[in-house]
Each structure stands twice: as structure tokens, then as C-alpha cells.
Amino acid sequence: MNTDVLIIGAGLMGSSIALQLAMRGCKCAVIDKASPGRHASGANAGGLRLLNRDPAEIPLSLEAAKMWHEIESLVDSDCDSRFTGQLRVAENKSDMAKLEERASMVRAMGYQHEEIIGKKELYQLVPALAPHCVGGLLCRQDGYGRPYHAVTAFRRKAESLGVTFQSATEAYTIEQEGKDWKVKTSQGTFNSSIVVNCAGAWSGKIAGMLNESVPLTPKALMLMVTERLPHFVDPVMGAASRKLSFKQMQNGTLIIGGALVAKLDFKKEKTDLDWNQLAESAKTVLHFFPQLQEVRIVRAWAGIEAYMPDNLPVISASQKANNFYHAFGFSAHGFQLSPVIGRIMSQLILDGHSELPIEPFHINRF
Amino acid sequence: MFKQLPNDQLEMVDILLNGEKIQVPLGTNVAAMTLSQGQRYTRTTSLSGSKRAPFCMMGVCYECLMVIDGIANQRSCVTYVKQGMQIETQQGVGSLPEGAHHE
Amino acid sequence: MNDHYQLLIIGGGPAGLAAATTASGQGISCALLDEQPAPGGQIYRSIESVPDTRAQTLGTEYLRGKTLAAAFRESDVEYYPETRVWSLNNGREIGITHKSQSKIITADQILVASGAIERPMPFSGWTLPGVMQAGAGQILFKAAGVIPSDGVVLAGSGPLLLLLAWQYLQLGVDIKVILDVTPLSNHLFALPKLPRALLAHHYLTKGLVYQRDLSRAGVKTKIGASNLQAAGDDLLKSVNYRHLGREHTIETDLLLTHFGVIPHIWLTQSAGCKHQWDNSQQCWRPRHDEWGNTSIEGILVAGDGAGINGARSAEHAGRIAGLQALFELGILTESERNKQAKNDQKWMKADRHIRPFLEAYFAIPQSMLATTDNETIICRCEEITAGQIREAVETGHGGSNDVKYITRCGMGACQGRQCANSVAHIVADAGGEAVSESSHYRGRPPVAPLTLKQLASLTKENRQ
Ligand SMILES: Cc1cc2nc3c(=O)[nH]c(=O)nc-3n(C[C@H](O)[C@H](O)[C@H](O)COP(=O)(O)OP(=O)(O)OC[C@H]3O[C@@H](n4cnc5c(N)ncnc54)[C@H](O)[C@@H]3O)c2cc1C
Ligand SMILES: Cc1cc2nc3c(=O)[nH]c(=O)nc-3n(C[C@H](O)[C@H](O)[C@H](O)COP(=O)(O)OP(=O)(O)OC[C@H]3O[C@@H](n4cnc5c(N)ncnc54)[C@H](O)[C@@H]3O)c2cc1C
Ligand code: FES
Numbered sequence: 001m002n003t004d005v006l007i008i009g010a011g012l013m014g015s016s017i018a019l020q021l022a023m024r025g026c027k028c029a030v031i032d033k034a035s036p037g038r039h040a041s042g043a044n045a046g047g048l049r050l051l052n053r054d055p056a057e058i059p060l061s062l063e064a065a066k067m068w069h070e071i072e073s074l075v076d077s078d079c080d081s082r083f084t085g086q087l088r089v090a091e092n093k094s095d096m097a098k099l100e101e102r103a104s105m106v107r108a109m110g111y112q113h114e115e116i117i118g119k120k121e122l123y124q125l126v127p128a129l130a131p132h133c134v135g136g137l138l139c140r141q142d143g144y145g146r147p148y149h150a151v152t153a154f155r156r157k158a159e160s161l162g163v164t165f166q167s168a169t170e171a172y173t174i175e176q177e178g179k180d181w182k183v184k185t186s187q188g189t190f191n192s193s194i195v196v197n198c199a200g201a202w203s204g205k206i207a208g209m210l211n212e213s214v215p216l217t218p219k220a221l222m223l224m225v226t227e228r229l230p231h232f233v234d235p236v237m238g239a240a241s242r243k244l245s246f247k248q249m250q251n252g253t254l255i256i257g258g259a260l261v262a263k264l265d266f267k268k269e270k271t272d273l274d275w276n277q278l279a280e281s282a283k284t285v286l287h288f289f290p291q292l293q294e295v296r297i298v299r300a301w302a303g304i305e306a307y308m309p310d311n312l313p314v315i316s317a318s319q320k321a322n323n324f325y326h327a328f329g330f331s332a333h334g335f336q337l338s339p340v341i342g343r344i345m346s347q348l349i350l351d352g353h354s355e356l357p358i359e360p361f362h363i364n365r366f
Numbered sequence: 367m368f369k370q371l372p373n374d375q376l377e378m379v380d381i382l383l384n385g386e387k388i389q390v391p392l393g394t395n396v397a398a399m400t401l402s403q404g405q406r407y408t409r410t411t412s413l414s415g416s417k418r419a420p421f422c423m424m425g426v427c428y429e430c431l432m433v434i435d436g437i438a439n440q441r442s443c444v445t446y447v448k449q450g451m452q453i454e455t456q457q458g459v460g461s462l463p464e465g466a467h468h469e
Numbered sequence: 470m471n472d473h474y475q476l477l478i479i480g481g482g483p484a485g486l487a488a489a490t491t492a493s494g495q496g497i498s499c500a501l502l503d504e505q506p507a508p509g510g511q512i513y514r515s516i517e518s519v520p521d522t523r524a525q526t527l528g529t530e531y532l533r534g535k536t537l538a539a540a541f542r543e544s545d546v547e548y549y550p551e552t553r554v555w556s557l558n559n560g561r562e563i564g565i566t567h568k569s570q571s572k573i574i575t576a577d578q579i580l581v582a583s584g585a586i587e588r589p590m591p592f593s594g595w596t597l598p599g600v601m602q603a604g605a606g607q608i609l610f611k612a613a614g615v616i617p618s619d620g621v622v623l624a625g626s627g628p629l630l631l632l633l634a635w636q637y638l639q640l641g642v643d644i645k646v647i648l649d650v651t652p653l654s655n656h657l658f659a660l661p662k663l664p665r666a667l668l669a670h671h672y673l674t675k676g677l678v679y680q681r682d683l684s685r686a687g688v689k690t691k692i693g694a695s696n697l698q699a700a701g702d703d704l705l706k707s708v709n710y711r712h713l714g715r716e717h718t719i720e721t722d723l724l725l726t727h728f729g730v731i732p733h734i735w736l737t738q739s740a741g742c743k744h745q746w747d748n749s750q751q752c753w754r755p756r757h758d759e760w761g762n763t764s765i766e767g768i769l770v771a772g773d774g775a776g777i778n779g780a781r782s783a784e785h786a787g788r789i790a791g792l793q794a795l796f797e798l799g800i801l802t803e804s805e806r807n808k809q810a811k812n813d814q815k816w817m818k819a820d821r822h823i824r825p826f827l828e829a830y831f832a833i834p835q836s837m838l839a840t841t842d843n844e845t846i847i848c849r850c851e852e853i854t855a856g857q858i859r860e861a862v863e864t865g866h867g868g869s870n871d872v873k874y875i876t877r878c879g880m881g882a883c884q885g886r887q888c889a890n891s892v893a894h895i896v897a898d899a900g901g902e903a904v905s906e907s908s909h910y911r912g913r914p915p916v917a918p919l920t921l922k923q924l925a926s927l928t929k930e931n932r933q
Binding site for chain 3: 165276
């Protein structure tokens with residue numbers, strides 16, 4: 001098969017990049033060894049979080065937030081997104097000091113999106129919260145979406161513009177012949193002028209095919225979801241000094257997580273849940289919401305994600321070969337960034353540079 | 367729809383079914399007791415509001431969810447009656463217990 | 470309860486009870502865990518507490534459970550009733566909740582004897598109150614002495630339907646009609662398997678006796694009934710069906726249906742044991758060898774959870790798996806194991822002669838497995854219809870799991886137990902492939918209910 005751009009990985013990144021390239025008239029094919037959204041992009045917690053981003057990511061994340069607020073105009077679906085805010089709760093003075101320090105750092109950089117709220121406003125916002133908390137850090141424009149719905153919407157829109165998606169197609173080897181790339185896959189060879197590596201946790205393997213080494217660690221992150229409950233909390237909740245990521249979805253279920261890592265056999269793609277960590281997480285949830293004691297957990301699972309040592313993604317051209325690009329290593333916060341990554345990568349590929357500051361994400365930093 | 371055969375070997379207990387005081391044999395599962403009291407459904411769904419009743423009676427279908435002693439979403443087919451138990455038909459997702467109060 | 474056992478048995482039906490009795494007196498640490506309050510499993514439910522007069526109406530097969538349960542009570546195996554196993558992994562760690570306290574325990578050998586569930590079979594109106602599974606009717610009687618008060622319509626296919634009809638007859642329940650949806654063509658397909666079935670003729674004779682008693686009592690059976698529909702606005706009012714080319718309606722407030730049983734595979738599935746589609750039994754089951762070994766070392770299966778073979782075979786398989794565990798633990802030599810298993814293997818083989826015939830005779834028609842009535846609800850919890858599933862497949866969500874992600878089908882409270890098979894059938898049908906090639910929902914723990922409080926009780930500070 002011949003194409004202008006071959007994208008390896010049909011997660012959110014691959015789908016978003018394909019969409020933006022197609023919008024600019026490029027012929028693209030996206031291949032996935034499994035199926036679209038099978039990995040991190042379909043299994044994540046759906047948090048749209050600008051709050052508490054690494055300073056380097058703030059400009060990208062701000063732009064992404066804007067895109068999410070108008071996501072329907074991009075992909076013809078609202079991806080079931082809701083903008084109820086994200087909140088980090090302080091339980092005592094030292095928590096509050098920590099959050100205030102963060103808020104002033106962000107303000108000093110010239111941004112206004114993270115604001116400190118006091119006790120009164122905290123309980124107006126979350127009346128169901130246990131009574132001991134003292135305040136919080138809030139980003140009102142944040143929220144959440146439905147991950148698999150988002151991947152599907154990006155894919156469908158891209159397909160409508162001529163992009164082809166091929167499941168069960170695993171890239172095995174990559175070779176450059178003249179200027180063009182030959183990618184051998186489980187479903188035959190693809191010829192392409194440009195290749196983009198969006199293989200998520202497997203991106204290190206793809207980069208390795210060019211002898212480009214990257215310090216990527218695949219990790220399996222755990223989540224739990226409960227039965228449907230009556231609506232009782234709006235913002236997505238985190239805590240200043242505890243591992244917590246907690247939200248009530250549109251359908252009433254709760255999604256509970258927060259950097260809980262499962263055992264992973266990466267070769268076999270087999271994850272083993274660590275119930276002791278999930279138990280700690282359940283305890284944290286009950287600490288903030290004791291009324292949830294009798295709530296039933298319906299499912300727990302782990303999704304495989306690419307982590308970089310500095311928890312920042314790689315968004316750059318390859319250093320080893322021309323016409324080869326990378327977008328991976330989102331270290332558990334790529335869902336929110338996905339729309340803007342498509343835009344950045346299409347600019348990088350077609351214009352040679354992006355309007356957004358992406359130097360911190362260059363592959364040559366390692 | 368159903369009736370319970372008499373069994374004098376069993377001790378009777380008082381329970382409240384939707385606010386009404388009745389006597390039933392200790393240890394009967396709540397779903398069986400509810401059905402034999404002539405109640406035809408045990409919950410309504412949260413999506414369409416349609417009525418549902420126990421389906422499998424072995425704990426796998428989750429159709430028999432009721433509010434038992436104030437706690438919603440209990441599978442009545444694997445919960446057994448005790449003296450003083452309060453049992454209510456569940457409406458939709460039910461309600462959560464009150465959170466702790468702050469000033 | 471210890472943190473570690475040499476042998477752990479999950480399930481207290483005939484398979485689990487027989488395995489436990491086999492492991493008793495061998496000087497090993499062994500425990501049996503079961504969700505029910507007393508031993509017996511599905512078939513022998515409440516066997517220790519049912520009043521004698523009632524037990525008689527359930528038939529001689531039921532009474533057999535008394536001996537099994539009594540032998541188990543005599544054994545030195547630790548017994549934990551009302552104990553839910555909510556997870557099992559390939560490292561032989563299991564998560565359990567007993568008396569609201571959760572615990573992770575490990576074992577050298579784990580026997581999963583989790584039995585079967587009734588095959589959920591969607592048809593128009595099957596979610597109406599008043600429509601229940603036949604096994605549910607049986608449990609109501611066994612566990613609580615509760616029987617239909619205003620008559621009942623029985624519908625479906627399979628030996629359990631006939632058994633329940635006969636049991637109700639003994640109890641004087643008004644059976645309005647039995648709608649046997651087994652297609653007449655099945656009789657032809659099953660015929661070649663009849664000679665072998667005759668080797669286990671007691672099953673056939675029993676069936677014939679039930680049928681004779683029912684027809685003598687004037688109970689009507691409509692063989693080859695089709696187009697089964699439950700009707701009513703919000704509660705069941707009547708049942709519609711087609712028979713001999715004509716449409717019929719019968720008023721009733723209770724319809725009990727049965728479409729065979731399928732293995733309870735959620736534990737073996739979440740452990741990652743390999744499973745396969747069984748064409749003859751129309752269900753998935755864990756792959757296992759003649760000793761009950763699954764694809765994961767130290768995880769064994771026996772009884773209906775390993776594939777449907779009925780209560781007698783479950784008992785034999787339980788003993789065989791018990792012997793295998795003792796062999797693996799170094800208590801028995803290979804030749805001792807082989808010698809002690811001979812009898813059970815012989816009887817099990819004989820008992821299974823009937824299966825190919827039964828399976829062919831009671832095979833559910835494809836038109837019911839993958840219903841084309843797009844209005845029918847498939848996922849009872851999330852109220853997802855067959856039409857929505859087909860639409861998802863048409864828009865590129867090619868497997869059960871993709872359909873689940875996009876529609877929430879199978880994501881509700883029952884964790885997909887009621888719709889997994891139907892979704893696989895419909896997805897396969899819509900995608901033009903065989904169901905054996907299609908995918909099953911991925912196994913996601915907890916496989917039994919677990920509350921946040923129960924999970925939190927695992928943490929160090931909350932451990933008792
Ligand atoms: C449990 C969990 C919770 C998370 N929560 C959040 C959150 O709340 N908010 C947030 O912003 N982010 C969150 N994330 C992070 C976010 O999900 C990821 O950063 C993002 O989805 C990454 O998308 P991707 O397309 O790079 O990777 P993926 O979705 O993993 O896609 C990579 C694809 O490449 C394919 N592939 C791999 N190798 C090959 C090959 N050789 N040939 C062909 N195809 C190949 C894979 O099959 C896969 O589908 C979470 C992640 C996890 C795991
Ligand atoms: C509702 C129903 C009624 C039946 N009635 C009859 C009948 O009358 N006659 C007949 O011949 N056959 C009947 N069968 C078929 C029956 O499955 C077998 O004949 C026989 O019971 C199989 O024995 P078993 O030991 O394999 O499993 P079962 O008898 O099913 O025992 C399995 C046990 O495992 C327990 N269990 C399962 N999962 C867990 C878990 N996660 N944690 C803790 N415990 C668990 C269950 O509570 C159960 O007690 C019935 C089946 C069903 C589903
Ligand atoms: S009736 Fe099925 S879970 Fe109670």
C-alpha cells in the first residue's frame with residue numbers, strides 16, 4: 001500500500017494527527033497492531049486536566065483546553081465531554097501552603113487558570129465532601145470526557161476525510177529506500193514518504209528500529225469503576241497530599257484511580273492488578289467521602305502507558321532519519337493534550353515548525 | 367404470582383416491607399419473601415424507569431436490587447431476612463446515605 | 470482463615486464437595502469457599518435444611534446431595550460459607566470477602582468448581598417482571614418453599630425445564646402450558662447420537678417418566694413452539710407464541726424460561742486461563758485436560774464450570790481433580806493417583822454417553838441465539854438493544870469489547886454476565902463470522918460484588 005504519511009498506532013495521538021493532516025489534504029494511513037483505542041487511549045480515566053501541568057506543558061495544554069471546549073466543531077461529536085472543573089483539595093495548612101505556592105508560580109508565569117479557593121467555596125462546590133478539608137486549587141475550565149468515544153470520533157472524522165485505518169496490522173520493520181519508507185507489517189508492506197511513531201508504550205520499539213534509543217518505560221496504570229450512583233459531585237477531585245483521582249461520570253458511575261501501578265508483563269501484554277494499592281485508593285476515597293462505603297466496584301483494569309523519565313512527552317522529528325516523526329511518552333496525561341498534538345505534528349510535518357513552543361519535548365534531550 | 371408454603375419448623379421474624387409490618391420465616395431470602403408477599407417488582411431502572419423483578423435468584427443478574435436497611439443496590443436474592451429488617455423497592459439508582467455534616 | 474493453603478476449593482456444589490472429601494485426611498491444609506450459606510451448590514441447594522416432605526417432591530436425584538454434604542461435613546477441610554471470591558490471578562492469589570473482611574490468600578493448588586449459570590436468552594419482553602429463569606423458580610422452592618400461586622407458563626428447551634414441570638406437578642402447581650422451543654429439526658440431528666445415549670439410558674427413562682406423568686396429568690406441551698414473546702405494559706400479562714403455523718396468546722402473570730446452562734467462567738477468565746468455544750454446548754469453557762488442569766499451572770477446574778456435564782459427572786470430576794491436586798502436592802504418586810481415579814474415570818465416561826445426544830437435541834436455534842429482532846433488549850443492566858449492537862458493529866466496532874466500550878453494553882451491575890454470550894453471537898452474526906472466531910468480553914475483576922468498604926478492609930490498618 002502506498003501513502004503520503006503512515007502513522008503507526010491508532011490511539012488518540014495517531015487518530016488526531018491523521019485528522020489534522022487529512023484536513024490539510026494529506027493522504028494518510030493509520031495502522032494498529034490491535035484496534036483503534038485498544039490501549040491507553042480507550043482505557044484511560046478521561047480526565048481533561050490543565051490543572052497542575054508541568055510549566056513546559058502549560059502552553060500546549062491551554063491550547064488543548066480551548067480545542068476541547070469546541071471539540072464538536074472539530075470531530076462532529078462532543079466526545080461526551082463535561083467541563084465541571086478539576087480540583088485539588090487541601091486538608092490542612094501545609095497542604096494549603098503547597099497549593100498557594102503552586103498558584104503563585106503559575107500566576108508569575110502570566111497564567112490565570114489555576115485559582116485558590118477557601119473553605120466556604122470548597123463546600124459550595126462539593127457539599128458532599130468530608131468536613132475536615134480547608135480549601136483547594138481549582139481550574140474551572142477543566143473536566144472530563146469519554147475516552148473511547150473520543151478515539152471513535154477522531155477516527156470517524158478522519159475516515160470521512162479519506163484516512164484509512166487498519167486494525168490487526170503490526171509494524172515489524174522499517175527501512176528507508178531512497179527517500180521513501182518501507183514498513184513491513186503483519187498485513188504486508190506499506191510504502192510511505194513519511195512515518196509517524198505514535199505507538200504508545202511500544203514507541204520505544206519503533207524508535208529502536210531506527211536505532212534511536214529512548215528511555216521509555218511502559219507502565220500499567222489501574223482504574224476502578226463503580227455502579228451507577230445518584231449525582232453527588234461535580235468537579236474531578238484530586239488531593240494535595242494523597243494519591244487520588246476521582247470523578248463521577250455523566251452516567252453516575254465513579255472512576256477512581258490516581259497513579260496506581262499494576263504488575264506488567266510487557267512482552268505478554270499481561271497486567272496483574274495490585275489489590276493492596278487499590279485498597280489504599282478505596283480507603284482514600286472513603287476518607288473524603290465516607291458515605292460511599294457500601295458502593296460496589298463493578299470493574300477494575302489496567303491500561304499500558306509510556307512513561308518518560310521527566311514525565312514529559314517526546315514531540316519531535318527523529319534525530320536519526322529524515323521524514324520520521326515521534327509523538328509518544330505522554331506519561332499518563334496525554335488524553336487532554338491529544339487534539340493539540342494532532343495540530344502540532346501536522347505543522348511540524350508540513351511546515352517544518354510549530355506555532356507552539358515544543359523545544360522542551362525534543363527527542364535530543366535524552 | 368407466588369405463595370409461600372407453610373413451614374412450622376422455622377422461627378418467624380417481624381420485618382418492614384415498604385413500610386408495612388409483616389411476619390416472615392427467619393432466613394428466607396428477601397427476594398423470595400417479597401415475591402411471596404404479592405409484590406411483583408423489586409426495582410425500577412435508572413435509565414428508562416421500567417420495572418424489574420428477580421430473574422435468576424442466584425446472584426448473577428442484579429435485577430433484584432432493593433434498598434435494605436437504608437442501603438441501596440442490595441441483591442435481595444442473596445440477602446436473608448433478620449428481625450427488624452427494613453426493605454424497600456428501589457427507585458432507579460437509589461440514594462446515597464447523607465454525608466457527614468459540616469458547620 | 471490462613472493466608473496460605475496447599476489446596477483451595479472454590480465452590481461447594483457436587484464437584485467442590487467431592488474434591489474436598491477426597492483431600493480430607495491427607496494431612497494437607499485445605500479450605501473450601503462458597504458464596505452460599507450452606508453446602509450443595511445449585512442442584513443440592515438447601516439440601517441440609519429442606520423439610521423431608523419437600524425434599525421428596527424434588528426427586529431422588531436431589532436426595533443424593535444429602536450423602537455428599539454429610540461426607541463433606543465429616544471431612545477435615547476448613548469450610549467458609551458466605552465467602553465471596555472476587556478475584557483470581559495467574560499467581561494463584563485470590564481475593565475474598567468473608568464477614569465483611571477482605572483478604573488476599575494464596576494456594577499451591579486452586580480448584581475452581583464454580584458451576585454453571587442458566588443461559589440468559591433474550592427475547593421480546595424478557596425483562597418484564599413476571600419473566601424469570603426456570604432455575605430461579607426452582608431456587609424459590611428449594612430455598613424458601615415459594616411456588617407459583619396463579620399458574621405458570623414454562624418455556625424453552627432442555628432437561629431442567631421438564632424436571633421443574635414435574636416438580637411443580639408434584640406440588641400441585643397449575644401448569645398452563647409448556648412451550649418447547651426445541652426446533653423439530655433437532656430431532657433429526659440428534660438421531661445419530663441416540664445409540665450412544667442409550668448407554669446412559671437412565672437419563673432417557675427418567676425423562677420419559679416425567680413426560681408420561683405430565684401428560685397423564687393433562688399438562689399441555691407445545692413441541693416446536695416459536696416466536697416466544699412476553700407481553701405487558703410494565704408487568705407480564707401474557708405470552709405470545711407460534712405453534713403449527715398459528716399465533717397464540719395465553720394470559721399469565723408468570724413465565725419461567727430455560728435454555729440450558731453455561732459454565733460460570735468469570736474466575737478462570739480473569740485468571741487468564743485459556744478458553745475455547747464449545748460448538749456442541751454453544752458456550753465458552755476453560756481448556757483443561759482429563760485431570761482438570763487448565764492452561765495455568767496449579768489452577769484446576771471441575772464440574773459444570775469446566776463444561777456442562779451435569780451433577781453426577783461433576784462429582785466424579787471433583788474427585789479426579791482432588792486426586793490430581795494431591796499428586797501435585799506430592800501426597801500421591803502418579804500410579805496411586807491413576808489407580809484411585811480409575812473408577813471415577815470409568816463412571817464419568819459412562820455418564821457422559823448421554824451428552825452428545827442431549828446437546829444436539831436441545832441445541833438452541835441460531836435465530837434465538839443471535840436475535841434479529843432489533844428492539845429486543847440484550848444488556849438488561851444498561852438497556853442496550855440488539856439493534857444498537859448491530860449498529861456498533863456496522864460503524865467499525867468489530868468485537869464484543871469494542872461494542873462494550875462504545876455502547877456500555879456489559880458495563881452494568883451484572884458485569885456482563887447476562888449479555889456476554891448474546892453479544893458475541895450478535896457481533897459474529899453482524900460481522901459475518903462464526904461465533905467461535907469472535908471475542909468474549911475480557912475478564913475484569915472483581916468477579917463477585919466488592920464494596921469500597923470491603924476493598925478498603927484489605928489495607929494494613931483495617932485488617933482484623
Ligand atoms: C489507566 C490510565 C489512565 C489515564 N488517565 C488519563 C487522564 O485522566 N487524563 C489524561 O490526559 N491522560 C490520561 N492517561 C494517558 C492517556 O491515556 C495517554 O497518554 C494517551 O491515550 C496516549 O495515546 P497514544 O495514542 O499515544 O497511545 P495508545 O492509545 O496506547 O496507542 C498506541 C497504539 O499503538 C499501537 N501499536 C503499538 N505498537 C504497534 C506496532 N508495532 N504496529 C502497529 N501498532 C502498534 C497499539 O496497539 C496502540 O493502540 C491515562 C492512561 C492510562 C493508562
Ligand atoms: C439455577 C440452576 C439450577 C439447577 N438445577 C439442577 C437440577 O435440579 N438438577 C440437575 O441435575 N442439575 C441442575 N443444574 C445444573 C447444575 O449446574 C449441575 O448439575 C451441578 O450443580 C453442577 O455442580 P458443580 O459442582 O459443578 O457446580 P454448582 O453446583 O453450581 O456449585 C458451584 C458453587 O460455587 C459457588 N460459587 C461460584 N462462584 C463463586 C465465587 N466467585 N465465590 C464463591 N463461591 C462461588 C456457587 O455459589 C455454588 O454454590 C442447575 C443449574 C442451575 C444454574
Ligand atoms: S435475582 Fe439475579 S441477582 Fe438476584
